[in-house]
Amino acid sequence: DTAVSQTPKYLVTQMGNDKSIKCEQNLGHDTMYWYKQDSKKFLKIMFSYNNKELIINETVPNRFSPKSPDKAHLNLHINSLELGDSAVYFCASSQDRGNLGQPQHFGDGTRLSIL
């Protein structure tokens, strides 16, 4: 009964390839997020969707495109992968009732390695 699940857990691929990471939450939350954690362990938000609508879009290359088919899913597609994309990508979700106390629930991450 995993709350926020990401697939795959590990992804090893060649530079220049296109890949997708999937995220699903079964908490009934209406807001989902993607974060990137680099080799220095800094966690930074990339995107956020609320009820399938993009609400946060940080300065992320256009090669990264999030897609939310419904409010329980937020997938991340990456085109033309580069060495610098190697990182751990975390998906998260929260219930946005307008009260900012709502915690975010994170998945266990997808470890992306570019060869």
Next chain:
Amino acid sequence: DAKTTQPNSMESNEEEPVHLPCNHSTISGTDYIHWYRQLPSQGPEYVIHGLTSNVNNRMASLAIAEDRKSSTLILHRATLRDAAVYYCILRAPKGSSNTGKLIFGQGTTLQVKP
């Protein structure tokens, strides 16, 4: 973005209390103070949050200074499983450009010795 300052690392003995400090002198009146932790090879985990009053839950306690410029996360009895990176984060109000963002700093790496 309002910033937080935490010590890079702390050590504790098992079964003793741990006080993890956080300074946030530029906090605005409506910023919530959130604490998350990240265990090795896992995603961040919510610990506790508060606005002005001290808060307690099953994981920890949060003590917030009267002027809100600092806070302390208190683990009442540290266990080996509490060894993690602890992040103190300010979360901006709805309607600001930072709505929903968790802006992670470097955090405090807590080591728990048996």
